[in-house]
Amino acid sequence: MGSDLVNELKLGLIFSVVFHITLVGVSVIGIPSLKRDFKGLPEPIPVEIVQIDDITRVVEPKLEREVAQEKPQAKTPKPKPAFQKPTENLSKNAVPLPDAKPKEKPKTPPKKEAVRLKPKVTPKPKPRPPSKLDMGKIAALIDRSKPKEEVSVAEVKEEDVIKKLEDAVRKNRVNALEARRATASLQAIIRQKVEACWSVPAGAKDADDLLVRLRISLRLDGTLSRPPEFLDRDRLFEGGQEFYRTAAESAARAVRRCAPYDLPKGQYSLWRQIDFNFDPKEMLGSGE
Amino acid sequence: MTLKNMFKNVVTITFVFTCFVFVGFANAQIEVDITRGNVEPLPIAITNFVNEFPATTRAGTLDELGQKIAGVIAADLYRSGLFRPIDPEAFISSPRAEQVRPRFGNWRAIGSQALITGRLEQESDGRVRVEFRLWDVFSEQQMTGLRMLAPSENWRRIAHKISDAIYARLTGESGYFDTRIVYISETGDKRERIKRLSIMDQDGANHQYLTNGEDLVLTPRFSPTRQEITYMAYYNNTPRVYLFNIDTGKHEVLGDFPNMTFSPRFSPDGNKVVMTLAENGNSDIYIMDLPTREVTKLTNHPGIDTSPSFSPDGRYVTFNSDRGGSQQLYVMGSDGNNIERISFGAGRYATPVWSPRGDLIAFTKIGNGKFRMGVMRPDGSGERLLTDSYQDESPTWSPNGRVLMFFRTEPYDRDGNGGGTLLWSVDLTGYNERRVSTPNDGSDPAWSPIMR
Numbered sequence: 001m002g003s004d005l006v007n008e009l010k011l012g013l014i015f016s017v018v019f020h021i022t023l024v025g026v027s028v029i030g031i032p033s034l035k036r037d038f039k040g041l042p043e044p045i046p047v048e049i050v051q052i053d054d055i056t057r058v059v060e061p062k063l064e065r066e067v068a069q070e071k072p073q074a075k076t077p078k079p080k081p082a083f084q085k086p087t088e089n090l091s092k093n094a095v096p097l098p099d100a101k102p103k104e105k106p107k108t109p110p111k112k113e114a115v116r117l118k119p120k121v122t123p124k125p126k127p128r129p130p131s132k133l134d135m136g137k138i139a140a141l142i143d144r145s146k147p148k149e150e151v152s153v154a155e156v157k158e159e160d161v162i163k164k165l166e167d168a169v170r171k172n173r174v175n176a177l178e179a180r181r182a183t184a185s186l187q188a189i190i191r192q193k194v195e196a197c198w199s200v201p202a203g204a205k206d207a208d209d210l211l212v213r214l215r216i217s218l219r220l221d222g223t224l225s226r227p228p229e230f231l232d233r234d235r236l237f238e239g240g241q242e243f244y245r246t247a248a249e250s251a252a253r254a255v256r257r258c259a260p261y262d263l264p265k266g267q268y269s270l271w272r273q274i275d276f277n278f279d280p281k282e283m284l285g286s287g288e
Numbered sequence: 289m290t291l292k293n294m295f296k297n298v299v300t301i302t303f304v305f306t307c308f309v310f311v312g313f314a315n316a317q318i319e320v321d322i323t324r325g326n327v328e329p330l331p332i333a334i335t336n337f338v339n340e341f342p343a344t345t346r347a348g349t350l351d352e353l354g355q356k357i358a359g360v361i362a363a364d365l366y367r368s369g370l371f372r373p374i375d376p377e378a379f380i381s382s383p384r385a386e387q388v389r390p391r392f393g394n395w396r397a398i399g400s401q402a403l404i405t406g407r408l409e410q411e412s413d414g415r416v417r418v419e420f421r422l423w424d425v426f427s428e429q430q431m432t433g434l435r436m437l438a439p440s441e442n443w444r445r446i447a448h449k450i451s452d453a454i455y456a457r458l459t460g461e462s463g464y465f466d467t468r469i470v471y472i473s474e475t476g477d478k479r480e481r482i483k484r485l486s487i488m489d490q491d492g493a494n495h496q497y498l499t500n501g502e503d504l505v506l507t508p509r510f511s512p513t514r515q516e517i518t519y520m521a522y523y524n525n526t527p528r529v530y531l532f533n534i535d536t537g538k539h540e541v542l543g544d545f546p547n548m549t550f551s552p553r554f555s556p557d558g559n560k561v562v563m564t565l566a567e568n569g570n571s572d573i574y575i576m577d578l579p580t581r582e583v584t585k586l587t588n589h590p591g592i593d594t595s596p597s598f599s600p601d602g603r604y605v606t607f608n609s610d611r612g613g614s615q616q617l618y619v620m621g622s623d624g625n626n627i628e629r630i631s632f633g634a635g636r637y638a639t640p641v642w643s644p645r646g647d648l649i650a651f652t653k654i655g656n657g658k659f660r661m662g663v664m665r666p667d668g669s670g671e672r673l674l675t676d677s678y679q680d681e682s683p684t685w686s687p688n689g690r691v692l693m694f695f696r697t698e699p700y701d702r703d704g705n706g707g708g709t710l711l712w713s714v715d716l717t718g719y720n721e722r723r724v725s726t727p728n729d730g731s732d733p734a735w736s737p738i739m740r
Contacts, residue, residue, distance in 0.1 A: 198325030246460035256426035275319040
């Protein structure tokens, strides 16, 4: 009885300690490295190549394919020590990871726009550093935290978990790319629309310094859910800022005049809030 | 069991964390840079000013006045080139219905971005009370509003003041509609022109002659602070600089110099006049203190220095000189020191005039058989030519520094016709070039400051 209780307590303690270490470990090592990995994607440069036509062409699909191809191979060689060890000695019947992936990957490259890539734009074949994958680290952590005896039960689970995590990461990566593409496309649509609505304040002095930052919030039907919000609001009320106020008001008129914004409903999360930078510099020519 | 749970926990937490990291990215909002836009004039709806108590004033019925005031405002804004008054025929709402709170949808529907409503009533003392409101049709808010009380005969000035208020609110700089122009009205045969000093409103209304044409008058200039004009007149074949007070109608000789005097111009505080005096065939720049009539010599060079003009802060003077070989623009301190050449382009440069805004100097550029209006920054950079005609001369700035007025000489045709001179204006974009209506030929315009 007593020893049972002690055992229970011990277990609880172990659990607690392990749990916290894991938590801290994951948040310190795991997440930042995930993030780094994410950032490591070569920046797609959507803005430059966006011609204002119906379809937006974005650079990254190729890159994505590369990522997709690379990942399975890259995964296997390097993280082997950390990552594969458990799989090796633990299960032979577990689904081999590398195989599972290629089957899924080809589905992920975006269907329509991917094909329309401009041949000019060659993505830099900058291979991501052979996945020093976060997964490995997480797996390692998980591994360490796992008592050796309880192998068979946890093992399948772990397999699942890793897969789940990887799926999540992959999905997110794909989502992010899609989001970027969608963003670029939306940006182009919105820019074209709002530029037509904007009556540039004419002949202002100090055109260099008239950048107006404005935020709008939209409802699903594309109407403004509240008045446009000036991000440099204080400046509106300063003395001697008449030209700025004029520029700001012209910007607010433009975004109001353009409403409702007929944007794809499916991407509402992207355009629910839009920030604008209205800059009359090019139109006015500084000081002239 | 516990281990399993533990593992589950770890997994869940990791998963949740991962999700958080990415959710952050997925929710990044869109940022759009707008660097291009429409440079078309701003569409604006100007309704007739209405009245509740019909009355007849000395200048007509209130209905007539309300219509005329709206007309003058529309014409002012239209001529600025920055606004496009919408044809009242297109209005959906009647002006009377819009007094309390306009139905903005009706104004958006006709493409308007701003709306002006107004009303006027006669006071018991015979004056009229005029009020107006400027509305932003999109934010549905009043941008500005004013009430004025004036004799009904002054309805044009009321309208110009309203135009100024609207212009100021919508462009961020002061207007120039409640201003006047002095110029030389020219009539008669080419060889024997009758030149009369004349004054009119900026839009050509209320035209008056100030001299009778017996003496030759030249280069009128407005005082920046008072309703005063300097000009040159030949009296007994001697050119003299005169001071004319518009309010009192008094002409006064500024100085009876033994030598030739040219191109007088006021300092920004109105207390000095800078001018050219020719002595023994050499022209130099002098400055005269008006209260004391004390004269100081600013330049001392064998070249011809002429056409001086003060910077709006009074610290510098720009002028032209041929000291470098050809006629070019120079800037110096108002004490005559630190003379620097600022124009270096091909051709010659003449009659520099500093903008009241301070950021530009206007000039006449002579080259390729043409006289053209141009502007450059006070350091000589950013030179731009605004007109391209046969002969444009003598620029004068609107008080807000956005518009230049000048006179244009027509070329002679084969039959010897032509050579007439007319007043024109052009804004800083160079696109909004307009004829200024005068009853006769005109030259040497000078823009007044905003009237008080």
